[in-house]
Amino acid sequence: MFSTVTHTTTPDCEPSQFILPDLINDCHYPFRQNPHRDAACRASVRWLMDVAQLVEPEIRGYIDVDANGLAVACYPDADAFHLQVCSDFSNWLFIADDLMESGVVDIREVHESCISAFRDPINFDTERLDAKMCKSFFSRFKETAGPGCTERFIYASELYFAAVAKQVDDRAKEHVYDLESYIALRRDTGGVKPCFSLIEFVARIDLPDEVMSHPVVKALEEATNDHVCWHNDILSYNKEQSCGHAPWENIVPMIMHELGLDLQGAMDYAGQMCKDAIQRFDSNRAILPSWGEEVDRQVAIYIEGLQHWMVGSLRWHLDCPRYAVPPDRIIKLLPKRPYKCGA
Template structure:
């Protein structure tokens, strides 16, 4: 449910600091690292220069962020070729998300161009940089991705761009989200379903429709999606509030608004939501049915890939320069810029 408000302030945030939830200790899954890290890292930097055409100082932020490092812990069993495609896609999603958010590119044009590329990466031609980035990684993706995986990637892309457009429209109209409506939108806006398709791609599997449509598999995906998006919101909150991002683009102020909590209370609440997501994941994994030996083997790989995304993304966020998380979990609030839609 959406509400429209004239005043976009949230409950009192005057404290100078807050304590992060103990997300690392609340997550009992191991973190593994892909052995092809070094080669993929250097190739990713070169890709940002050659295909994304980034130069200093813009490229420095993406090099320091190291999206390849996220791929290394989320796809630890991928071979060098598949890891590189995953890393290039991760770089693309961070770059394009930043460009759309800052207004450097028109989100509608990006949507139109990239979906055209995904439907025909060989024959569709474009001079747009975002489109060339798509052609670069998706033409390699299609070399080994199965037909089901490929179609799911395209479908998830449509949902991602639609969610971005909706968020921009809601912001312009002054709409704010309750927790339920925010979660529903965030599940697509975070592009996680695209990352899940890369689990299949990296493992050279193509799950049958009866598997991907099964309620237990969807529940496992939702639990993973929620945890990754929420721990991202928690760990990026300080940076976002300091840069004047819309307060309704993050689960923490959404909780503050709906529950009437202060910042620390909302952080604790969001941390409990993350713990609950892991419990949902474990409970649903225990209920997985059987589809036969070969399909069960593929399903086990896919579910382990979801687990890698929970633990790997969490670890990467704590190590990543983009989020600057203090080891003691005590975060001093950065000076706050005024809220501006689309800032």
């Protein structure tokens, strides 16, 4: 399934460090940041206080996460209005994910209320904070989003909620995935698919269903999703292993278990998976069919948006203090803690 890399088997003693794959040099796409970053950051803080109703010290944690910075990196051409919607969605995604993963809220109730808010953000009435956040950003989303783009966002969100519910249920049952089933689930738990609809939203395009359902376009989306999920798993591994996360909830220990590799071998293998995802993306972009001049122009914008997501998300991870990546890429393993915490 993936290219061959040189690796070793699991050693008798625990390692004290590992070297990250050279993800930046493997990802050759140009990186740009949105020029509206500062204004969007200020607006995001206000949104976290006024709509998400966060206070200290909780709000400080989400400000430090810098979900706004992720939107700035992944949607470099969005105007201020559209960027703010993307920033608010990113903030909501981090908050909702933490609430559902921690068991503070019932995932089925979050799913039902948020999808109802997406269906009718103006008239749907709720006292649930998670749904109020959805009403806030999605009412603005619908001001300019086309019907196809809107339906794709809602469908992708349905997949995300269903996948998170399955993961939490499987965790409670101590179900252990194999590598193939983990990959399939991770493509939805990452919450990346709804973000692709925001590419259309910020560009004010609404691609035909025949384009969005085409196998080559789907392959481009899958390659992008895989790259984002795998580099997230690679860069969050150290914190997750320290916080006591289940080993079957990150691609690195999954590779170690299934392929019998040591930590460095698994890191190298996961890095090759990221590289292969980029190669898949480039190969499929080269065989894109034509749907006519105007549609092809819009498809090119969408494909460039997927490219921005790969390099933008990667650069955001590398620049974020949350992941603490040193220039030499040598990561000292954090000591394991006797309790679980967020990733």
